[in-house]
Amino acid sequence: MEKPKSEQHVKVAHRPLFVALRKDIRRHPGGYQALAEEMGRPGANAHVVLSSQFNPDDLTHAPTAKVLLDMIETLRAGYAQNVLSGYGSDRVDFSEQGMTETERATFCLRQIGELADVIRAKSEAVADGRVDRREHREIANLLRPLLPELTAFCDAVEE
Structure with a gap:
């Protein structure tokens, strides 16, 4: 049985946010x-500390709420803001009542751009003739935040 989010490590409970932030970074x-x-x-190792705090796979370090908000504000983090806008709603409403044709078209174009990033990453990964575990994980991390919205879109189209 999975622990409630309040008892999970912040990077486990909010993994899509940390994956998106890493992409923004x-x-x-x-x-x-x-x-x-x-x-x-300031400081010679400040960038190393930030790297550890925002690495979704490093559960030994977590940012404080202030550092997290400072990061989002400094980055003007588009991917992270998309994830945050999805919090509080389990699913985007793609129905005709929930979205106009133009909004659905805009969503599709944005997702195509995101998928193009994944395809580019995969192409770069196989350029050397092999794909290692780290490269597979990076590709999975690019895909993971896209899956909930893509699934909801596909479900709405099938209805």
Whole structure:
């Protein structure tokens, strides 16, 4: 039996958020080093601390709420904000009453862009002729946040 979210490690309970933040961080020019400076976190190892705090697979370190919010604000984290906007609703309403045709089309275009990122990552991973466990995990981490919305979309289309 799974523990209630309140008893789980924050990175387990909110894994989609940390995966999305990691994706936002990877797209940020300068990565963790630049973010540490922009967030006003001086010190030679500040970027290493941030890396550990926002690694969804590292359960030994977790950010405080202030650091988490500072990160989202500094990044203007698009992927993380999409995940956060999904909290509080188990499922997006893709029905004709819940979304217009234009909104559904916009959703599809955004998801196609996200899937293109996964395809690019997979292409880069196999370029050397082999795919290791780390590369598989990175690809899975790119796909995981997309699955709930894609499943809800497919279910709504089939209804």
